[in-house]
Amino acid sequence: MPRLFGRLLVFGLASAVVTGQVEAAPGGPLEAARDGPVTFARDVAPIIFDHCGICHHPNGSAPFSLLTFPAARQRATLIAAVTKSRLMPPWKSEPGYGEFIGHHPLSDAEIEVVQQWLADGAPEGDPRDLPARPQWTEGWQLGRPDLVVTLPQPYVLPADGTDVSRVFVLALPVDTMRYVRGLEFRPGNQKVVHHANIRIDRTPASRQLDDQDPAPGYEGLLSHSAVYPDGHFLGWTPGQVAPLLPKGLAWRLAPGTDLVLEVHMKPSGRTEVVEPSIGLYFGDEPPERTPAMLRLGRQSIDIAAGQKDYAIGDSFVLPVDVEVQAIQPHAHYRAREVKGLATLPDGTTKWLIYIKDWDFRWQHVYRYVTPFVLPKGTTLEVQYTFDNSADNPRNPQQPPTRVLWGQWSKDEMGDLWIQMLTRDDRDLRTLNEAVRPKVIAEDIAGYESMIRQDPSRIQLHDDVALLYLDVGRAGEAAAHLEASVRLKPESAAAHFNFGTALTFAGRLDEAIDQYQQALKIRPDYGLAHNNLGNVLLGRGNPGEALEHFREALRLDPSNAEAHYNVGSVLRSRGDLSEAAGQFREALQLKPDWIPAVASLAWLLATAPDAALRDANQAIRFAEQAADLTRRQDASALDVLAAAYAAAGQFDRAVAVSQAALEMKPDATLAAAIRRRQELYRQHKAYVSPAL
Numbered sequence: 066m067p068r069l070f071g072r073l074l075v076f077g078l079a080s081a082v083v084t085g086q087v088e089a090a091p092g093g094p095l096e097a098a099r100d101g102p103v104t105f106a107r108d109v110a111p112i113i114f115d116h117c118g119i120c121h122h123p124n125g126s127a128p129f130s131l132l133t134f135p136a137a138r139q140r141a142t143l144i145a146a147v148t149k150s151r152l153m154p155p156w157k158s159e160p161g162y163g164e165f166i167g168h169h170p171l172s173d174a175e176i177e178v179v180q181q182w183l184a185d186g187a188p189e190g191d192p193r194d195l196p197a198r199p200q201w202t203e204g205w206q207l208g209r210p211d212l213v214v215t216l217p218q219p220y221v222l223p224a225d226g227t228d229v230s231r232v233f234v235l236a237l238p239v240d241t242m243r244y245v246r247g248l249e250f251r252p253g254n255q256k257v258v259h260h261a262n263i264r265i266d267r268t269p270a271s272r273q274l275d276d277q278d279p280a281p282g283y284e285g286l287l288s289h290s291a292v293y294p295d296g297h298f299l300g301w302t303p304g305q306v307a308p309l310l311p312k313g314l315a316w317r318l319a320p321g322t323d324l325v326l327e328v329h330m331k332p333s334g335r336t337e338v339v340e341p342s343i344g345l346y347f348g349d350e351p352p353e354r355t356p357a358m359l360r361l362g363r364q365s366i367d368i369a370a371g372q373k374d375y376a377i378g379d380s381f382v383l384p385v386d387v388e389v390q391a392i393q394p395h396a397h398y399r400a401r402e403v404k405g406l407a408t409l410p411d412g413t414t415k416w417l418i419y420i421k422d423w424d425f426r427w428q429h430v431y432r433y434v435t436p437f438v439l440p441k442g443t444t445l446e447v448q449y450t451f452d453n454s455a456d457n458p459r460n461p462q463q464p465p466t467r468v469l470w471g472q473w474s475k476d477e478m479g480d481l482w483i484q485m486l487t488r489d490d491r492d493l494r495t496l497n498e499a500v501r502p503k504v505i506a507e508d509i510a511g512y513e514s515m516i517r518q519d520p521s522r523i524q525l526h527d528d529v530a531l532l533y534l535d536v537g538r539a540g541e542a543a544a545h546l547e548a549s550v551r552l553k554p555e556s557a558a559a560h561f562n563f564g565t566a567l568t569f570a571g572r573l574d575e576a577i578d579q580y581q582q583a584l585k586i587r588p589d590y591g592l593a594h595n596n597l598g599n600v601l602l603g604r605g606n607p608g609e610a611l612e613h614f615r616e617a618l619r620l621d622p623s624n625a626e627a628h629y630n631v632g633s634v635l636r637s638r639g640d641l642s643e644a645a646g647q648f649r650e651a652l653q654l655k656p657d658w659i660p661a662v663a664s665l666a667w668l669l670a671t672a673p674d675a676a677l678r679d680a681n682q683a684i685r686f687a688e689q690a691a692d693l694t695r696r697q698d699a700s701a702l703d704v705l706a707a708a709y710a711a712a713g714q715f716d717r718a719v720a721v722s723q724a725a726l727e728m729k730p731d732a733t734l735a736a737a738i739r740r741r742q743e744l745y746r747q748h749k750a751y752v753s754p755a756l
């Protein structure tokens with residue numbers, strides 16, 4: 066396939082995963098196996114040093130070292146078993162279905178050597194045969210970090226239990242925008258820490274969840290606002306340290322961002338102290354490119370107890386060309402098989418990944434040795450199968466019970482994350498816009514599934530309501546926020562949220578009632594005054610609305626919406642001079658806020674009182690409003706035309722109002738624009754009727 070993106074490959078993410086320095090092993094294992102018994106020193110040590118030492122060295126990411134004869138001898142039977150079954154070195158993707166960095170399997174011959182060693186009594190042999198013992202970098206694999214963060218106090222993992230998943234939220238002390246080129250996770254107790262999902266949260270949501278739990282971290286779900294930064298994977302599994310990103314691909318770390326670590330731990334039978342730390346590596350330059358992250362998968366998973374072959378599938382058609390960089394399947398205990406496939410527009414198929422024997426314990430990010438291009442029109446697809454029967458030895462529930470989608474490890478998931486680079490930022494936008502509704506629809510299904518399991522969790526209702534509002538389904542949002550109000554009737558915020566959803570749903574009387582209840586609980590709730598004012602305005606009650614807007618402003622003079630709203634009411638009453646002042650105040654606080662920009666421009670262009678008009682300023686603001694709406698909005702163009710006409714530039718006014726009409730506005734607006742255009746043709750400006 067042609068490499069469309071020569072430049073992209075230069076900026077590609079793939080480069081060697083950091084490994085220890087391994088000396089080449091002298092002699093081939095087979096050749097050595099022929100004379101005399103197989104020995105540790107001559108035959109087995111080279112294999113272990115080369116394939117196992119990267120994790121099984123002192124203070125490595127595996128729970129014990131295997132670098133010395135006594136250590137290996139003690140576990141000889143186990144070593145023979147886990148190499149034969151290919152459980153170790155851990156690697157789940159099938160060879161031949163995608164070539165990934167860091168894949169270093171044992172050959173059949175090497176496995177045979179280990180078997181023979183055990184059969185021969187696991188002898189040491191002549192210590193002089195030992196190859197040089199590999200050296201492993203103690204400490205940070207990527208070098209000295211620019212910033213290291215740890216828990217304020219270590220977490221104490223209880224002795225018992227099968228698996229513990231805990232979310233730690235770490236403040237990142239940066240006071241200016243930083244560009245992150247690398248992140249290294251150190252588990253702080255490799256015996257019990259098995260893997261970590263790492264995200265960032267630019268909102269206080271994760272921190273608030275952590276604050277509610279007195280111990281370090283909290284047990285529960287990742288907040289919806291905990292995300293991968295700018296399309297970069299941040300997970301950790303033993304032995305995996307993602308290399309530093311190329312300069313142009315750093316991700317932005319803004320002040321106030323928290324790091325969110327979901328750490329998966331296995332209790333050891335003794336109380337254990339866990340103290341993960343994170344090293345961050347900064348670059349000097351802002352990113353030139355941002356990868357896209359596509360998540361395929363279903364959040365409507367619902368598997369009956371005992372069901373053996375439960376399958377889910379999901380697909381997505383690429384709207385642009387992409388270059389695929391890396392892939393990460395994610396599922397829990399009952400998943401058995403994962404297939405990732407791409408079907409190109411010419412009908413040929415390409416494997417992205419194939420895992421025949423899914424194992425929850427190995428949540429790798431698989432980075433392609435050679436990133437590859439998939440053209441626009443390619444269908445990306447995932448297929449998962451799950452076994453929720455008692456025959457599945459990994460099924461944590463015996464006897465099996467019904468399983469729904471959810472983030473707890475007792476629940477199930479089935480995701481495939483795909484990291485891709487696009488040709489340019491325009492394609493990135495196109496791709497992200499196509500991905501968004503699909504992802505939101507699945508997220509909604511996921512929340513509904515979790516809520517079905519536990520309808521008493523306010524956070525879930527609030528989160529899913531936001532998603533519903535995001536896609537314009539205000540009625541469903543209102544239903545969930547009503548549930549929140551029922552769960553916590555003493556919360557002013559709950560009434561406020563419900564009122565807001567009711568407003569979007571057009572149920573104005575009920576909205577007024579909810580805002581009033583919020584204000585009864587918290588009379589100084591400025592946002593509730595503002596929103597209540599809005600609904601009253603919609604109900605044709607500007608007098609009362611104005612009182613609430615003014616009260617909102619009194620409580621918080623920096624509320625731009627309230628300034629704008631006061632301005633709007635005043636304008637409708639003909640008090641244009643004070644209205645203009647309020648619009649300007651709003652713009653001081655929110656300079657690019659389109660309604661304020663457009664309203665001020667309109668007022669300056671068309672005020673009946675000539676003393677208030679200022680054609681030059683009107684053009685400046687109207688240009689700004691048109692640019693902010695990418696010249697795609699009929700109203701903004703209508704304002705701009707009026708501003709040109711006010712300045713006597715009638716030809717331009719006619720042309721711009723023509724452009725406005727081409728945006729196909731609704732009939733009322735279209736008729737008004739046509740009337741105004743007629744005036745401009747006669748070289749007359751438009752003046753709003755005086756009240």
Ligand code: HEC
Pocket residue numbers: 112113116117118119120121126127128140143144147148153154155171259303304305331426
């Ligand atoms: C990528 C890191 C990594 C590599 C490479 C690796 N291991 Fe492991 N190994 C681990 C981890 C982590 C565990 C603990 C497993 C767990 O907790 O699920 C483990 C566990 C084991 C166990 C104990 C299994 C059990 O059931 O108790 C043995 C034995 C073992 N490894 C041998 C090997 C051998 C032999 C090799 C090389 C052929 C190897 N490992 C390569 C990370 C690694």
